Amino acid sequence: xxxxxxxxxxxxxxxxxxxxxxxxxxxxxxxxxxxxxxxxxxxxxxxxxxxxxxxxxxxxxxxxxxxxxxxxxxxxxxxxxxxxxxxxxxxxxxxxxxxxxxxxxxxxxxxxxxxxxxxxxxxxxxxxxxxxxxxxxxxxxxxxxxxxxxxxxxxxxxxxxxxxxxxxxxxxxxxxxxx
Amino acid sequence: xxxxxxxxxxxxxxxxxxxxxxxxxxxxxxxxxxxxxxxxxxxxxxxxxxxxxxxxxxxxxxxxxxxxxxxxxxxxxxxxxxxxxxxxxxxxxxxxxxxxxxxxxxxxxxxxxxxxxxxxxxxxxxxxxxxxxxxxxxxxxxxxxxxxxxxxxxxx
Amino acid sequence: xxxxxxxxxxxxxxxxxxxxxxxxxxxxxxxxxxxxxxxxxxxxxxxxxxxxxxxxxxxxxxxxxxxxxxxxxxxxxxxxxxxxxxxxxxxxxxxxxxxxxxxxxxxxxxxxxxxxxxxxxxxxxxxxxxxxxxxxxxxxxxxxxxxxxxxxxxxxxxxxxxxxxxxxxxxxxxxxxxxxxxxxxxxxxxxxxxxxxxxxxxxxxxxxxxxxxxxxxxxxxxxxxxxxxxxxxxxxxxxxxxxxxxxxxxxxxxxxxxxxxxxxxxxxxxxxxxxxxxxxxxxxxxxxxxxxxxxxxxxxxxxxxxxxxxxxxxxxxxxxxxxxxxxxxxxxxxxxxxxxxxxxxxxxxxxxxxxxxxxxxxxxxxxxxxxxxxxxxxxxxxxxxxxxxxxxxxxxxxxxxxxxxxxxxxxxxxxxxxxxxxxxxxxxxxxxxxxxxxxxxxxxxxxxxxxxxxxxxxxxxxxxxxxxxxxxxxxxxxxxxxxxxxxxxxxxxxxxxxxxxxxxxxxxxxxxxxxxxxxxxxxxxxxxxxxxxxxxxxxxxxxxxxxxxxxxxxxxxxxxxxxxxxxxxxxxxxxxxxxxxxxxxxxxxxxxxxxxxxxxxxxxxxxxxxxxxxxxxxxxxxxxxxxxxxxxxxxxxxxxxxxxxxxxxxxxxxx
Numbered sequence: 001x002x003x004x005x006x007x008x009x010x011x012x013x014x015x016x017x018x019x020x021x022x023x024x025x026x027x028x029x030x031x032x033x034x035x036x037x038x039x040x041x042x043x044x045x046x047x048x049x050x051x052x053x054x055x056x057x058x059x060x061x062x063x064x065x066x067x068x069x070x071x072x073x074x075x076x077x078x079x080x081x082x083x084x085x086x087x088x089x090x091x092x093x094x095x096x097x098x099x100x101x102x103x104x105x106x107x108x109x110x111x112x113x114x115x116x117x118x119x120x121x122x123x124x125x126x127x128x129x130x131x132x133x134x135x136x137x138x139x140x141x142x143x144x145x146x147x148x149x150x151x152x153x154x155x156x157x158x159x160x161x162x163x164x165x166x167x168x169x170x171x172x173x174x175x176x177x178x179x
Numbered sequence: 180x181x182x183x184x185x186x187x188x189x190x191x192x193x194x195x196x197x198x199x200x201x202x203x204x205x206x207x208x209x210x211x212x213x214x215x216x217x218x219x220x221x222x223x224x225x226x227x228x229x230x231x232x233x234x235x236x237x238x239x240x241x242x243x244x245x246x247x248x249x250x251x252x253x254x255x256x257x258x259x260x261x262x263x264x265x266x267x268x269x270x271x272x273x274x275x276x277x278x279x280x281x282x283x284x285x286x287x288x289x290x291x292x293x294x295x296x297x298x299x300x301x302x303x304x305x306x307x308x309x310x311x312x313x314x315x316x317x318x319x320x321x322x323x324x325x326x327x328x329x330x331x332x333x334x335x
Numbered sequence: 336x337x338x339x340x341x342x343x344x345x346x347x348x349x350x351x352x353x354x355x356x357x358x359x360x361x362x363x364x365x366x367x368x369x370x371x372x373x374x375x376x377x378x379x380x381x382x383x384x385x386x387x388x389x390x391x392x393x394x395x396x397x398x399x400x401x402x403x404x405x406x407x408x409x410x411x412x413x414x415x416x417x418x419x420x421x422x423x424x425x426x427x428x429x430x431x432x433x434x435x436x437x438x439x440x441x442x443x444x445x446x447x448x449x450x451x452x453x454x455x456x457x458x459x460x461x462x463x464x465x466x467x468x469x470x471x472x473x474x475x476x477x478x479x480x481x482x483x484x485x486x487x488x489x490x491x492x493x494x495x496x497x498x499x500x501x502x503x504x505x506x507x508x509x510x511x512x513x514x515x516x517x518x519x520x521x522x523x524x525x526x527x528x529x530x531x532x533x534x535x536x537x538x539x540x541x542x543x544x545x546x547x548x549x550x551x552x553x554x555x556x557x558x559x560x561x562x563x564x565x566x567x568x569x570x571x572x573x574x575x576x577x578x579x580x581x582x583x584x585x586x587x588x589x590x591x592x593x594x595x596x597x598x599x600x601x602x603x604x605x606x607x608x609x610x611x612x613x614x615x616x617x618x619x620x621x622x623x624x625x626x627x628x629x630x631x632x633x634x635x636x637x638x639x640x641x642x643x644x645x646x647x648x649x650x651x652x653x654x655x656x657x658x659x660x661x662x663x664x665x666x667x668x669x670x671x672x673x674x675x676x677x678x679x680x681x682x683x684x685x686x687x688x689x690x691x692x693x694x695x696x697x698x699x700x701x702x703x704x705x706x707x708x709x710x711x712x713x714x715x716x717x718x719x720x721x722x723x724x725x726x727x728x729x730x731x732x733x734x735x736x737x738x739x740x741x742x743x744x745x746x747x748x749x750x751x752x753x754x755x756x757x758x759x760x761x762x763x764x765x766x767x768x769x770x771x772x773x774x775x776x777x778x779x780x781x782x783x784x785x786x787x788x789x790x791x792x793x794x795x796x797x798x799x800x801x802x803x804x805x806x807x808x809x810x811x812x813x814x815x816x817x818x819x820x821x822x823x824x825x826x827x828x829x830x831x832x833x834x835x836x837x838x839x840x841x842x843x844x845x846x847x848x849x850x851x852x853x854x855x856x857x858x859x860x861x862x863x864x865x866x867x868x869x870x871x872x873x874x875x876x877x878x879x880x881x882x883x884x885x886x887x888x889x890x891x892x893x894x895x896x897x898x899x900x901x902x903x904x905x906x907x908x909x910x911x912x913x914x915x916x917x918x919x920x921x922x923x924x925x926x927x928x929x930x931x932x933x934x935x936x937x938x939x940x941x942x943x944x945x946x947x948x949x950x951x952x953x954x955x956x957x958x959x960x961x962x963x964x965x966x967x968x969x970x971x972x973x974x975x976x977x978x979x980x981x982x983x984x985x986x987x988x989x990x
Contacts, residue, residue: 025631025648033717035266199932200854202854227635227636232573282707287696294689294695
């Protein structure tokens with residue numbers, strides 16, 4: 001009797017395995033959620049790109065639900081998403097920028113040429129803030145709440161499809177902090 | 180199709196160049212610690228590389244950070260914690276032992292124990308069932324003949 | 336024109352494989368000898384058409400027909416002709432066609448070489464292989480045709496073969512590996528045929544044994560070649576990375592190794608029959624699983640093929656039908672199987688079973704580690720990685736246990752070994768092994784760790800238990816030397832393979848413990864010493880190759896202060912794709928390799944250079960070669976031939 005049940009064991013194991021493999025086909029193994037999720041924005045004291053005399057700290061990012069966009073002029077995908085960020089800014093979304101491992105002169109030039117969607121831009125020449133945030137490739141876009149806590153991260157360009165996702169998160173965060 | 184081509188290029192361009200930087204260490208022990216740590220940390224951006232082997236910019240940044248930390252006397256745990264707070268458990272090629280990884284770490288040994296018990300049980304049972312009469316095998320006559328024929332060919 | 340012919344040939348192959356998968360099967364179950372008889376000619380026809388299709392693709396590569404998408408993506412007019420040929424299997428589509436060709440090749444080999452098999456068994460075996468071929472031809476035709484055209488916009492030149500693959504290693508590694516993977520389909524087909532016919536006895540073990548040994552030998556060789564290729568080509572000096580793709584080849588090898596041993600017990604003693612059948616199913620299932628893992632993109636790997644979920648779903652469906660179907664069949668048929676002989680706990684049977692348990696546990700561990708990130712992710716528990724530190728931590732103790740039980744098993748007798756005689760057998764090899772391992776440890780440059788010491792002990796243990804076994808076989812003979820020389824080939828094969836394991840263990844233990852590596856900034860004239868060797872950097876030369884340009888470093892090596900050799904590591908820029916590649920320079924030796932790779936220029940005349948000293952690294956592949964030779968020798972055992980001749984003679988006299 002025992003043996004009768006045992007001979008079905010390999011089949012059962014295979015079916016279980018098959019289920020996971022099937023699930024695996026719809027999961028992207030390269031997509032990583034931020035390790036900083038629900039943490040306050042990491043501490044920094046860095047100059048502003050646009051106003052070089054001014055020093056920015058996490059306090060400057062607080063006040064409302066906003067996007068933080070990590071970008072650089074050496075990153076082609078950043079150029080792709082830039083127009084979309086401009087559109088979001090026109091729609092009244094607050095976007096902060098982190099200029100990541102870049103040359104400030106080139107970055108200022110870029111903002112002049114392609115317009116500046118950012119409320120303020122943190123100048124992270126050494127990439128140390130990026131390291132603290134766990135940035136692994138520009139562009140990345142974070143959703144932060146009014147207290148500057150990180151709520152979501154997207155890696156890659158922001159387009160209308162991604163924006164739908166970001167918008168939902170922002171609305172949830174907004175509702176959460178009000179309620 | 181274009182997307183597919185891109186994936187091919189990205190996938191295959193990945194490991195084509197070994198990452199070599201020329202760091203100078205305060206002593207040999209620090210150098211070997213650096214080599215061990217960078218070999219056990221996974222590059223978050225790459226396909227499946229540790230940060231020691233990958234030549235992507237992020238891996239080189241992380242190597243620099245590990246170098247800075249070991250050189251200034253940080254312990255292995257400090258370096259690992261530093262990486263995990265920023266990039267998550269994903270960067271650890273040696274997953275930590277916790278409820279989530281008990282199956283991973285202990286499962287094979289449990290399986291081994293079960294396997295060995297089964298071997299002992301089978302051997303005991305075989306021996307006992309064989310003692311009363313050697314011909315309790317339940318083989319049909321034709322099967323037995325066929326088998327004997329085969330086994331005899333061996334002996335010739 | 337030619338590519339279309341290739342595609343048509345593949346469609347005809349599909350029809351042939353469907354016929355091969357059905358007619359003989361129906362014939363065998365209804366007792367229709369005529370229908371059974373179709374199996375052989377259909378196999379030959381199937382092979383011919385798949386071969387034709389494969390040649391068509393090869394022709395397109397040789398002719399630089401860039402209107403074929405697959406050729407355009409994987410070749411280039413500047414590529415030398417031999418790489419254009421090996422580029423046939425440089426990508427997903429073509430390598431799948433190679434897979435198919437090898438499957439058809441094994442099918443036709445079984446059809447032609449098994450004249451001694453009863454017709455109904457042969458019909459079933461070939462039919463099962465026909466069914467497998469059907470699945471894979473469908474896969475090629477529907478998702479991955481290598482013959483698709485890029486019309487009307489034909490590219491002027493191809494995108495070039497990935498430079499990593501422009502190498503002798505790529506010419507030989509995939510065919511050998513696939514010979515192994517696909518070779519297990521023969522054992523699988525025999526097992527399914529046995530289950531279908533209900534004749535699950537020692538006979539099927541005897542028939543499938545030589546095939547399994549050959550497939551196992553090919554897989555061993557394929558894995559060894561892959562390891563060697565990664566070692567010299569990737570520029571890291573590593574020889575095993577526990578990457579999912581490597582694990583995918585290791586798993587069928589582990590189960591295949593268990594199968595080779597289990598088949599021996601089933602054939603000789605008539606026990607473990609249902610277990611052996613299960614292993615035969617597992618070995619091929621794991622080959623298929625490997626194909627899925629490598630080509631579906633569910634896992635990230637350094638050398639996966641471009642991933643495509645559609646292909647993933649198709650292979651998964653194929654897996655479900657093949658593996659699920661055979662395990663279901665197994666569940667219904669295997670419970671009726673009974674063993675007909677007994678054995679005690681201290682017997683060769685038991686220890687071969689323990690060896691099977693260990694191999695299966697190691698395989699389960701590799702599978703668990705490989706799939707664990709996926710499991711955790713699928714359950715929404717986060718993302719984690721399982722890498723070399725995990726695999727090494729578990730693999731090393733488990734494989735050393737395996738080595739221990741290998742030695743004990745060699746000294747056991749069939750059925751029952753008395754406790755006293757076992758101790759008498761064991762103590763001398765144990766003593767010799769301990770003494771020699773002790774001497775080795777003292778001779779090493781520094782005191783090795785626990786595992787390295789145990790590994791050396793186990794290597795000698797395997798050697799001396801083997802010697803003891805040989806001694807037991809010959810010492811009561813009148814002429815021991817003649818007796819030693821007249822042992823069956825299968826026995827020598829076993830000895831050779833076990834010796835290979837010992838050599839492999841020594842290599843792995845020593846290269847892991849005593850390798851030295853430094854990444855240096857070197858200016859012309861700078862020096863670095865390892866052991867008795869000194870490396871002097873003499874600067875960089877610029878070199879132009881056929882499809883690349885290169886910076887070539889010149890490094891002089893001194894041995895004990897005397898000039899010894901010159902090494903030329905290169906950094907190549909492949910112009911077609913703009914890929915940069917490091918070509919490491921290696922001075923190979925039986926007891927050590929010197930390994931130099933070039934990094935980035937660091938300003939001025941300074942370059943980053945990686946210098947490595949790798950003791951006993953060649954022993955890894957030497958061990959692999961010995962195991963391969965052992966497998967082939969075992970398969971060539973005379974009794975298989977004698978049996979074939981005898982049965983041929985019998986069938987002729989009867990006919």
